[in-house]
Amino acid sequence: MKRIKLTIAYDGTDYCGWQIQPNGITVEEILNKKLKKLTGEDIHVIGASRTDSGVHALGNVAVFDTESSIPAERMAYALNQRLPDDIVIVSSKEVPLDWHPRYQDEILKTYEYHIYNAPVQNPLKRRYSAFVSFPMNVEKMREGAAYLLGEHDFVSFCNVRTSVEDTVRTVKELMIEQEGPDITIRITGNGFLYNMVRIIAGTLIRVGRGFYEPTKVKEILEARERTQAGVTAPPEGLTLVCIEYDGS
Amino acid sequence: MKRIKLTIAYDGTDYCGWQIQPNGITVEEILNKKLKKLTGEDIHVIGASRTDSGVHALGNVAVFDTESSIPAERMAYALNQRLPDDIVIVSSKEVPLDWHPRYQDEILKTYEYHIYNAPVQNPLKRRYSAFVSFPMNVEKMREGAAYLLGEHDFVSFCNVRTSVEDTVRTVKELMIEQEGPDITIRITGNGFLYNMVRIIAGTLIRVGRGFYEPTKVKEILEARERTQAGVTAPPEGLTLVCIEYDGS
The missing domain is CATH 3.30.70.660 (Pseudouridine synthase I, catalytic domain, C-terminal subdomain)
Structure with missing residues (x-):
């Protein structure tokens, strides 16, 4: 098991924000779906900022845990092949399993x-x-x-x-x-x-x-x-x- | 009868270019339709540049002839109320009836x-x-x-x-x-x-x-x-x- 940190850019125009919700498509939902397709695992990303509907990002951050053999650094490229063109993974890297994107000293x-x-x-x-x-x-x-x-x-x-x-x-x-x-x-x-x-x-x-x-x-x-x-x-x-x- | 010159900006992403064609929606077609709604007349604008599918404009030019009593300078505002938000009339003004946007000395x-x-x-x-x-x-x-x-x-x-x-x-x-x-x-x-x-x-x-x-x-x-x-x-x-x- 490893934890991977994603830096994510998106055009928020056509999304109901980051966080999964019943009444519209969100960035978090798209990421979970594409990660499931890529790894075969049920993946739930944890985001740093739950941006509102219509808000954009150049560097939001999320983590997820996976058993996948895809190298952490290659995950960005592999995901970008599957994501719609208004969401782009800027980079991906491995972080410690207890690293949380919302709880850090600074x-x-x-x-x-x-x-x-x-x-x-x-x-x-x-x-x-x-x-x-x-x-x-x-x-x-x-x-x-x-x-x-x-x-x-x-x-x-x-x-x-x-x-x-x-x-x-x-x-x-x-x-x-x-x-x-x-x-x-x-x-x-x-x-x-x-x-x-x-x-x-x-x-x-x-x-x-x-x-x-x-x-x-x-x-x-x-x-x-x-x-x-x-x-x-x-x-x-x-x-x-x-x-x-x-x-x- | 008067001739009105429009300066037009558009996001071309969702249009099959300027010129009317059978297989998709074009900027020219939208303008003709909205001008018909505004004036009640069958209006066919004459454009200066027939931009391609997906190409944008900040200052394309078109003219049309009308009997409408709407002052030429107000035409931009009146049209903008009716146009989708990816097409904006930047300005409108009266020009001589023989002024053509593609045939001028310079x-x-x-x-x-x-x-x-x-x-x-x-x-x-x-x-x-x-x-x-x-x-x-x-x-x-x-x-x-x-x-x-x-x-x-x-x-x-x-x-x-x-x-x-x-x-x-x-x-x-x-x-x-x-x-x-x-x-x-x-x-x-x-x-x-x-x-x-x-x-x-x-x-x-x-x-x-x-x-x-x-x-x-x-x-x-x-x-x-x-x-x-x-x-x-x-x-x-x-x-x-x-x-x-x-x-x-």
Whole structure:
């Protein structure tokens, strides 16, 4: 028996997210099915991030245990031959049998939220960016974003349907880049609450459009109330870029 | 009666190209149908570029004649309410009744060919870039591309199924840019033969991979034979960026 760690990229547009659910096809389900075909075993992958419906990934992580004789490093290639073209295994390698993708001393996740900001939508951007037609002030977004850096109770930036008790998280980096009509919010932290990145993005979009002053971000954070923040930005703008474990 | 010029962007992935044909849905067909719904008239748009199946556009151009009372400038908005989200009218304006999108004194078309060059495919790039997994030498591609600048008989870079007689065209600009794994071939000319940009891209990809020396591009050009060039690069990498008329 060996445990194999997969790094997985996917276009989330046509999936009901990562986690298996009764009402639609998910990335986890596809992986389990293709691994069963490949190995003949009943395999249930354990994922690091249960991304929402429509959210993309360049580096989600999952593990599974197998008796297969396929070398761990070849598993990526073998799976890619069978997967649909919107899911790609970036790499595969063996890890210790007790290595778990959600429970490690240090886990850093990086997300990007992409905004296409122009008067008219660009159909080549619509799958991977949120469209905002009103002019946005990126400098004000950066001012607002600065309040979120560091360790805070992010309960105000959490979906009300969550049940997690400890809502303190650390945002290590938060950068906003602009290249013509493309605005990218890049955020790295030691974990994120349910919908946290999309609520942060929705709030910063309000700042950019001038609905909120940048200081409003500080007020929302300090209010510690789940109803204070801006709307949840749409899923197509969000990509899980990478997950780093223990500094690697 | 008035003539309206549309500037049109589309994600070509799910269309059998621009031109109406019996075996699949096309952009032209969708536009005619939606214009009929909007105006009540039997409308047949005249397009500037009959892009191939799977090819994208940010600025294709079409005209149509109408008795509709909708102001020309509002036509873009009215159509966008009815169009699927992979077709967007960027702008609409009235032009003289005899203005034709394919017959003007000076027409400059700009295309971009996008290549994603990395060991493993990125599923977020697959719709709008050709994937090349082997290392590529962009400097050699630039050397090869330089031979194509200016006025030449491009018959070697033309699909054999074409019937056009005059195969002389002028390439005004040809730039190759690299940003990490993304390579973009940007080409501007006064018109392109059938599949010419994709055959140029396919040839330059061979140069980049080391199959061809850069001087091979000159040899192909001078051979003036339709069977000399590299393979036609796949449609998903190609985007018609803009069409400029008489310097505007």
